[in-house]
Structure formats: structure tokens, C-alpha cells
Amino acid sequence: MDAVxxxxxxxxxxxxxxxxxxxxxVATARRLLTDGLGAExxxxxxxxxxxxxxxxxxxxxxxxxxxAAHDGPTGRAFISQAxxxxxxxxxxxxxxxxxxxxxxxxxxxxxxxxxxxxxxxPATVLRLTDFATALAxxxxxxxxxxxxxxxxxxxxxxxxxxEMQWQxxxxxxxxxxxxxxGAHLEPAYTxxxxxxxxxxxxxxxxxxxxDGMGQGIDASLLTHLTVGALRNAxxxxxxxxxxxxxxxxxxxxxxxxxxxxxxxxxxxxxxTGTVHAxxxxxxxxxxxxxxxxxxxxxxxxxxLGMFEETLYDEQTFHVEPGDRLVxxxxxxxxxxxxxxxxxxxxxLRQTLSATRREPPHEAARAMVxxxxxxxxxxxxxxxxxxVCLDWNGRKIEPARHTAPAR
Numbered sequence: 001m002d003a004v005x006x007x008x009x010x011x012x013x014x015x016x017x018x019x020x021x022x023x024x025x026v027a028t029a030r031r032l033l034t035d036g037l038g039a040e041x042x043x044x045x046x047x048x049x050x051x052x053x054x055x056x057x058x059x060x061x062x063x064x065x066x067x068a069a070h071d072g073p074t075g076r077a078f079i080s081q082a083x084x085x086x087x088x089x090x091x092x093x094x095x096x097x098x099x100x101x102x103x104x105x106x107x108x109x110x111x112x113x114x115x116x117x118x119x120x121x122p123a124t125v126l127r128l129t130d131f132a133t134a135l136a137x138x139x140x141x142x143x144x145x146x147x148x149x150x151x152x153x154x155x156x157x158x159x160x161x162x163e164m165q166w167q168x169x170x171x172x173x174x175x176x177x178x179x180x181x182g183a184h185l186e187p188a189y190t191x192x193x194x195x196x197x198x199x200x201x202x203x204x205x206x207x208x209x210x211d212g213m214g215q216g217i218d219a220s221l222l223t224h225l226t227v228g229a230l231r232n233a234x235x236x237x238x239x240x241x242x243x244x245x246x247x248x249x250x251x252x253x254x255x256x257x258x259x260x261x262x263x264x265x266x267x268x269x270x271x272t273g274t275v276h277a278x279x280x281x282x283x284x285x286x287x288x289x290x291x292x293x294x295x296x297x298x299x300x301x302x303x304l305g306m307f308e309e310t311l312y313d314e315q316t317f318h319v320e321p322g323d324r325l326v327x328x329x330x331x332x333x334x335x336x337x338x339x340x341x342x343x344x345x346x347x348l349r350q351t352l353s354a355t356r357r358e359p360p361h362e363a364a365r366a367m368v369x370x371x372x373x374x375x376x377x378x379x380x381x382x383x384x385x386x387v388c389l390d391w392n393g394r395k396i397e398p399a400r401h402t403a404p405a406r
Contacts, residue, residue, distance in 0.1 A: 022142035041114035049188035099132035105175025161220040182360030193219030194383035251305025260305035282330040321393035331382035360388040
């Protein structure tokens, strides 16, 4: 995708994307693909907060007509996380190549490129996939310096509480060899108190799901303090139970027990699959192993900030390769339909079973969709958070044998 007829070193496509002004990434990508591959059209589409549509990034007001995120060739690329080549009706001259935009398992959207049909061979599509990944990294980085890409993700205005919550999240997915995480929040544009957070190191993954009491800005402020306290304790390198203790003290010092946050803290040993857990409140944890669904019953301890200087205890359980863990906030398992039935009584298990073969991102989204259908309205009575984790485990490299020296 770069010219070669020059005596001067030619910057790579990745370096040119890095050098582009934050708001000009789409224009830079279009120029690179036009010059290098003869692209006739280049469109960057970003998933909205509700993961219902893909919004093209254009000029003011930053988006053109949205495309369904789960239908058609573009939606297939987004869901499958694989490139999709579309041959438009009546046109064999050009093809549309739809490429997933993903950063370390966090799905951002799709890059659609119209190319001459002669330029859609497998090798070129593979190069385009790498280009889309580089662009996704730059879009993520550019979000620190421009609002363009955040604005393009919105189908309507966020409430202030929702704005604060989305800025607090690490992303909506994360992937490495040992695990894949997909997460979803609803109602996306008015959420107040629910949050998920994670951090990985060489040998551990720490995952938390938090539900701050109340609604709106008060719930968001409470959750911000909770997540900030947990991160501060985690980054100090202390154990999981002590992380909960320090966050509990921070909340009680601020609110005196009048406001508190339910939180589930999990720390995975990536080598062994041992999970340390602290259940400080209402999020529920399910494990799917083969076709069996079980709720992992942990010792229910006080929510963070309810009482002064609460002591927390860790428990342990084990995950095996192929296991799926699903964490749901109280807004999911406690939601009730018009007839009074709780989503957590039977419908949740049915939804878990129905989504077992879906990737974690789609399973989390489908669970929230099932909740909305059960509740009978998108105007949920409480925030809903779902985190889905597929455990692969760490592959043990075979020992290498060397021939003895002679």
C-alpha cells in the first residue's frame, strides 16, 4: 500500500496513520488505500453504545445513515470478526471488503473498502485486515485528543451519568490466549451505577463487576469512587480481600454508610485456572461447563461502604478450558416482568443455554436483549450489566529436547 519508486525511505501505512492529526484518520486511510490499492470508497463505521447499529464517520454531525450491526455483509464482519467480501448486485468490476476494527478483543466497528475486483485476492484481504487493525489502534488513541469518534458512536445524546460511566470503562471486550471477555451495558444512553473493569498481567486477570446504589448522577459518582478505590488498591499490589477492604473504607469515609456499592471481585491465575473471589453484594456468577449451567454460590458479604472497616474473606473455585463464566448485575437477575416474574428465576438460565455457542460479545448482548424482551420495554427499571468470559486456559509448551554435546 506504499509507493516504492523513491530513493528516500517510504513511511509505512501504520506510521502514516500514527502521524495523521486525530480528526483526519479517515481521510488518511482513504488516501493510503486509494494510492496503494485503487480504492474507490473507504468508510469507517463505529458501533454505537447500544451495539445496535454501525455509524459511518463523516463530516458534521459526524455520522451518515447508520447500518444495522447484526445484518448484511457489514454486520457479518462485525459479528464474526472476520473479513467479508461483498459483490454488489450487477457489479463484477468492484467488490466491497468489510474488515473488523478490533483492539485486543474490543470490537470498535468495521472498515468498508470498495476495491477493483482484481484487488480482492486473499493476500490483499489479509493486508487490509492488518491495516484495519492498525487503524483501530489509532482510533482508540485519537479518542484522547478528539471527540469525533465518540460523537460518531451516538445515536442520541447521553445523560451526564452515562457519559461518566462510559468514560470509566476499560472497553467492552478483551482477549488473549487464555480468555476472551465480552461485556454489555443497558440502557446504554442513560446508565448510572453499573460498571465492569478488568486488568491483566503476565500471570493473572482481575475482573470486577460493580453496581452502585441509586440512579443517575448520584449512582455514577458512587461507582466512580468505588472503581477508583479498587484500581488504586489493585495497583498497589495488595491481595483481593484487602482491595475490597480499602474500597470499603473509602466509601464509608465519604458516605458514612448512607450509600454503598455491591461488587464481585475475581482474580484468575492464568497458569492453573484457580479463581480467587470476593462477593461483596449482589452480582451473580454462573458457570457453563459443557451443557450444564450452575450458579457459583459464594459467601455473601456486605456491600462496599455499608459498614465501617468491614473485613472481607476470599474464596476459591476452579475453571477448566471450555468453561464460560457469566456475571450479571442485580438489574439483570432481579428484573421483573409486568406479571411479577423475575428474569433470574428461569428466563436467565434459558437465555444462558440459548447463547452457549455464541461468542462472548454476542452472548452478553443477547442476554440483555432477552432481559428487555422479558421486561417488556427498553426502559428498564434498573441498570443491567452482563460480563461473559470464555476460559481457554494456558497452553503448555512441549519441552524442547536438545541433542547432547559430543
